[in-house]
Amino acid sequence: MNTEKVVFAFFIVLALTLNFGFFLGEMTVPDHHNVYELFAALVVSLIATVMKFGDRTHMGAILLATSLVADLQLIIAALIWGYASLVSDLGMDSAAIASVVSLSGGALLANLLSAVLLAIETVMIRR
Amino acid sequence: MNYVAFLILRRLRTPLIALITIYSILILGYVLIPGQDAEGNVYRMSFFHAFYFVSFMGSTIGFGELPYEFTTAQRFWTLIAIYSSVIAWIYSIGAVVAILRDETFLRLLQRGSFRIRISRQKDPFYIVCGYGLTGRSVVEKMINRGMHCVVVDNEPTRLEAMELDSLPFDVLALCANASDPDVLNDAGIEHPCCVGVVCLTNDDHVNLSIAITSKLLRPDRVVISRVATQDYAKNLASFGTDHILDPFEIFADYLESAIHQPYRHLIYDWLISPTHREVASAYTQKQGMWIICGYGRFGKALKKRFDTHDMPVTIVEPNLVLRQLAKADNVIEGVGTEADTLVEAGVNKAVGLIAGTADDANNLSIVMTARELNPSLVMVARQNHRLNSGVFGAAGIDMLMDPSNIVSNHITALLKTPLLIEFLDAAALEQEAWSQALIERMEGIVGDIELDSWSVEITQQGALAIYNELRVGHEVRIEHLMMHPFEQNRYLQCLPLLIKRDGKLMMTPDGQHALRIGDQILFGGLSRAKPWVYWLLDSETSLRYVVFGEQGGGYVWKKWFRQYLGR
Numbered sequence: 105m106n107t108e109k110v111v112f113a114f115f116i117v118l119a120l121t122l123n124f125g126f127f128l129g130e131m132t133v134p135d136h137h138n139v140y141e142l143f144a145a146l147v148v149s150l151i152a153t154v155m156k157f158g159d160r161t162h163m164g165a166i167l168l169a170t171s172l173v174a175d176l177q178l179i180i181a182a183l184i185w186g187y188a189s190l191v192s193d194l195g196m197d198s199a200a201i202a203s204v205v206s207l208s209g210g211a212l213l214a215n216l217l218s219a220v221l222l223a224i225e226t227v228m229i230r231r
Numbered sequence: 232m233n234y235v236a237f238l239i240l241r242r243l244r245t246p247l248i249a250l251i252t253i254y255s256i257l258i259l260g261y262v263l264i265p266g267q268d269a270e271g272n273v274y275r276m277s278f279f280h281a282f283y284f285v286s287f288m289g290s291t292i293g294f295g296e297l298p299y300e301f302t303t304a305q306r307f308w309t310l311i312a313i314y315s316s317v318i319a320w321i322y323s324i325g326a327v328v329a330i331l332r333d334e335t336f337l338r339l340l341q342r343g344s345f346r347i348r349i350s351r352q353k354d355p356f357y358i359v360c361g362y363g364l365t366g367r368s369v370v371e372k373m374i375n376r377g378m379h380c381v382v383v384d385n386e387p388t389r390l391e392a393m394e395l396d397s398l399p400f401d402v403l404a405l406c407a408n409a410s411d412p413d414v415l416n417d418a419g420i421e422h423p424c425c426v427g428v429v430c431l432t433n434d435d436h437v438n439l440s441i442a443i444t445s446k447l448l449r450p451d452r453v454v455i456s457r458v459a460t461q462d463y464a465k466n467l468a469s470f471g472t473d474h475i476l477d478p479f480e481i482f483a484d485y486l487e488s489a490i491h492q493p494y495r496h497l498i499y500d501w502l503i504s505p506t507h508r509e510v511a512s513a514y515t516q517k518q519g520m521w522i523i524c525g526y527g528r529f530g531k532a533l534k535k536r537f538d539t540h541d542m543p544v545t546i547v548e549p550n551l552v553l554r555q556l557a558k559a560d561n562v563i564e565g566v567g568t569e570a571d572t573l574v575e576a577g578v579n580k581a582v583g584l585i586a587g588t589a590d591d592a593n594n595l596s597i598v599m600t601a602r603e604l605n606p607s608l609v610m611v612a613r614q615n616h617r618l619n620s621g622v623f624g625a626a627g628i629d630m631l632m633d634p635s636n637i638v639s640n641h642i643t644a645l646l647k648t649p650l651l652i653e654f655l656d657a658a659a660l661e662q663e664a665w666s667q668a669l670i671e672r673m674e675g676i677v678g679d680i681e682l683d684s685w686s687v688e689i690t691q692q693g694a695l696a697i698y699n700e701l702r703v704g705h706e707v708r709i710e711h712l713m714m715h716p717f718e719q720n721r722y723l724q725c726l727p728l729l730i731k732r733d734g735k736l737m738m739t740p741d742g743q744h745a746l747r748i749g750d751q752i753l754f755g756g757l758s759r760a761k762p763w764v765y766w767l768l769d770s771e772t773s774l775r776y777v778v779f780g781e782q783g784g785g786y787v788w789k790k791w792f793r794q795y796l797g798r
Binding site: 154190 | 241278
């Protein structure tokens with residue numbers, strides 16, 4: 105067992121589940137999407153990215169790339185959330201929450217891909 | 232180089248995760264703890280404000296409480312936030328600084344830059360493994376002759392000493408164990424400009440593994456290795472090491488020729504070592520009985536030479552059992568530092584004495600004692616440590632055996648030009664009278680100054696001016712190469728030692744000898760004559776001046792001359 109890989113798996117799956125929780129709900133209804141969940145998903149995703157720093161294997165580099173994609177999507181989602189709720193005159197309307205949720209949906213896809221790759225890597229080790 | 236980037240990133244993981252975790256906990260805390268706005272209403276910070284506050288608090292602690300004055304609960308949290316974020320930063324910065332100061336990291340960084348610099352190397356270079364006394368003097372001589380070398384040594388202090396040696400050029404150095412094939416690879420054994428490998432470490436086994444690695448990786452590279460024992464010498468020879476240098480054997484040969492062919496010995500000595508012996512030393516009586524003090528590797532090598540000439544030898548050795556000797560008339564037990572041992576060995580009727588023990592103090596003492604007993608003895612002493620060279624110099628010894636000097640002189644001669652070694656081999660077959668005549672000519676040219684030697688090749692690349700003259704059928708003779716390019720009737724202080732034409736050697740050709748394309752010529756003389764010879768090889772104007780006595784200028788001048796003066 106490689107502890108490093110197990111801990112990474114924990115974080116990447118946690119990022120996936122948190123993101124999924126945030127994504128779940130009616131697209132245009134702000135009440136269905138919890139800001140704490142978005143925050144948690146972002147933090148966990150960042151940690152997962154850092155954990156892949158300095159990995160010289162090909163799989164490690166791919167995992168770093170996918171989790172960087174997730175980070176990027178979530179950071180932009182968070183920025184839009186902050187802009188809509190604090191700066192924009194319109195406030196948190198259905199259009200703003202829709203774009204936040206769709207961005208987090210993109211991140212969800214990237215997280216999913218990471219998880220699939222991780223599963224593949226694990227299966228390869230078993231063989 | 233990639234190694235380094237990965238290593239840094241890997242080491243940064245923990246500090247970065249610590250920072251992210253602490254920041255997220257702090258931000259969450261500010262979002263959850265209720266505050267009060269200016270009117271006293273309950274207010275909750277947004278993630279944006281919390282992130283803003285934590286960001287500046289962590290780094291500056293000083294913009295005040297934003298966006299409203301904090302409640303007591305918020306101030307409690309701020310207190311925790313200040314300390315934890317400062318600690319997180321100190322930890323992260325400390326970790327980064329620690330990486331930058333880390334030995335393995337620095338070594339990786341140096342190795343990376345070394346590899347890059349080697350790959351950019353455009354001139355031919357040698358890899359010198361081992362920067363001890365010998366390595367140091369070899370490198371110094373090579374650099375002074377404009378050759379490039381790369382030094383590998385696993386002792387950092389030696390390489391630090393190299394920085395202080397103030398060599399005229401940069402020498403690339405790597406601190407690593409050269410017996411590791413990866414190290415040799417990084418040092419450029421596969422590089423197209425690498426000419427050869429010189430193994431000069433103190434350990435025969437390390438030299439052996441370097442030699443075998445380089446012969447396996449690149450069989451065409453020249454490998455020169457120092458060796459201390461005969462077993463290793465045979466081992467090295469078995470896989471085609473080009474030059475194997477055993478200082479004891481070299482010196483034994485040297486002494487043998489000094490005794491039996493004093494003039495040939497002088498030629499060898501003048502060409503190989505920078506400070507040469509006086510011609511008068513050839514007249515000293517050296518045939519007769521010799522005493523060898525110390526019968527180790529050195530003593531054995533000498534005894535073998537004396538035996539082949541049937542010369543009487545007496546051995547003085549303190550430990551007969553160890554050396555497997557039986558006490559006999561010509562084997563005396565003792566160190567040789569006491570007068571009675573030497574008298575017993577027959578110091579009064581001997582012609583020469585060799586102080587060849589592994590202890591410098593004993594060797595000096597043997598020399599001093601023996602001189603008191605018989606002032607006319609020819610003294611040969613072995614110097615084991617560099618530090619003692621001053622004392623040995625003062626002792627007035629006729630022939631000093633300094634292993635590191637012998638090896639470094641020999642290597643320099645090998646590297647100067649391969650023709651020199653061919654010349655010396657061919658000179659061994661000549662008569663003493665020939666050697667005497669040559670040494671007298673040499674003395675007339677260089678006197679007491681170091682005799683340098685260099686080779687020229689009459690090819691389009693090596694000597695364009697001569698090549699062009701010879702191609703159109705003009706005659707250029709060797710004497711033309713020995714004339715000063717600017718001053719008429721002045722000869723350069725050099726003489727041709729050897730011409731190699733179509734694989735055949737012509738020893739000491741005279742000046743009337745006409746040159747042909749493809750000739751290789753070995754010159755001996757003062758090093759200040761060397762640049763002039765090279766000048767003549769390439770400068771058309773100077774060559775025409777010495778060959779035809781033609782005054783001329785450059786291209787523009789000649790054109791003008793022809794056009795306006797009709798010539």
